Every structure is written in structure tokens, then in C-alpha cells.
Amino acid sequence: MERRKFIRNTAASSSLLTLGGLSLNSCAAQAKKHITILHTNDVHSHIDAFPNDHADFPGLGGLARRAGLVDSIRKENPHTLLFDAGDIFQGTPYFNFYGGELEFKLMSMLNYDATTLGNHDFDNGLDGLLAQMPYAKFNFLSANYDFTNTDLNGFTQPYKIYYKDGVKIGVYGLGIQLHGLVTKKLYKETQYLDPFEMATDMETKLKEVEKCDLVICLSHLGYEYDFAEKPDDLKLAKKTKYTDLIIGGHTHTFLEKPTVVTNSTGREVLVNQVGCYGVNLGRIDFYFDNTGNSSHGYTIKV
Structure with a gap:
């Protein structure tokens, strides 16, 4: 594990990115505060590490390795949150045999804080998803x-x-349009709401009403599409006003460091996604004081 533990440290980790306009609303302390955000997406029931002779991910991944890495980071900084951006289910026989029970139990053992829902999380229908929720000791966030x-x-x-x-950290979730991706009988009467409108509602409430210092979106919309009418994370970032970080999924996009997008007010937003199958762990570090906020982020091979 040591040879993979902390590599892919990009230029973003050696120079701080300043996110202007942010300051501590809920705390008046002078000392700088350090918050670490860890994240995964599109793990797709990959519990075990890939074999050493795998063509794409030789020897990478595995929940046991991720658990060790997360634990070491939490010891380094106890002020750490762990999130997932959906598509926990579907991809290995573990899901076929256990229907998601094992995935939720193991994520709970890693003390995930929250996830949003991906389209494949509906693959056993609403009843199948609901049956596994008692094994999940984390929040399911879905605004749209x-x-x-x-x-x-x-x-x-x-x-x-x-x-x-x-x-004070506010987190909201957004999911992709299920029609065309998931059979209607699986999601039944679930109504899809416009993700841009719901993001505006959520970030406004979290910033203006709840007075959050940091606003994060867990998104399963996808990183980027060529179609102007199809919502994605980059389009979302441009439309936002208060969201500081978008943790993405669905498109299995491997980013070595977060993409910086200018939002509707001219402020910078981070958009990150770490590929798929649990081979990478995303890490974003935010540093707060009473005058503003800075951050840096990178991808860690598991």
C-alpha cells in the first residue's frame, strides 16, 4: 500500500487556491481552521482490489485499502468528512448476491457521512433500495x-x-434524469425536478438562511456533455452563486485535481470527480480564518 498511498499529488497541492468572498459566519475565532473533504463516486460494488495483471487498474482499489487510507487521513485531521456521489450499486457479483447490503454495511464501517443517489442505485427498484437502507448509517441526500x-x-x-x-458545512444532493436510463417500473412515481432550480434553492437556503460557511453539492449529473440542454456539473457550477464544491459522478471522469469554474457572481467553484470503481480517493482541504478561505485538492490512488 505504501507505494500507492499518496501519489498523484498535483500542482494544486503545492499552491493554495483562494476562493474569494468566503468567511466564517458561524465562528468568530481568529485561528485558521482546516476541514478535509474526502470523496468517492461510481464505486459500482467493487469491494475487492483489482488483480495485479488487470489491464487498466493493476492492483488498485479495494475497500480495505480505502479504509486504511481514510483512517490515516482522519488521524492527520479529525475534522474530516467522507462523501459519495452515487452509483454505489451494480458491477460485481456482490451486488447480484446481496442486493446492496454488503456495500452499505461496509460504507457504514468506514463512517461515510452522506451519499447522493445514482441511476444504478435504482437497479433493484425502489423496494430493493429501501430494503438495504437499514444497513446504511449515513445520510441519503437528494434535492431533485x-x-x-x-x-x-x-x-x-x-x-x-x-x-x-x-x-458549518451544508451539503445537498442532485441526481440525473432517470427517464431513459432506468426502467419506469424501477423508479415508479419518482418525480425528477430541474437540478439547476433545486441547486439555487438549496444553496440559497444553506447560505442565506442557515448561514453555512461552506456549501457542497453531491452530484450524479455527470461532469460535462456536448449537449447544451443536458445538465452537467460544469454548467451547474457556472449557474451557482453560493456553492463552493461540486463532487461529481456518473461519467467516470478521472480528474487529477479539481476543475476551477467561475460562477454567476465571478467567484471560483471547485468541481471534482475521481473516476470509478474505488481506485481513487478524492481529497479537498479547505482552510478558513476570519478573513477568507483557501483550498487545495488532489486525487489519491487507493
């Missing part, structure tokens, strides 16, 4: 799926607020 007329009503929430070292 309306489950009111389904059995999943009340089992997700649009956003969640976390507190780390006096810093």
Missing part, C-alpha cells in the same frame, strides 16, 4: 428527486448540515 408518492418518501433528505471544528 421527489419521492412523495413512493415507498421511499421520508428516507432521503434534500440537504444536511455538518459541524466540524466550529465550521
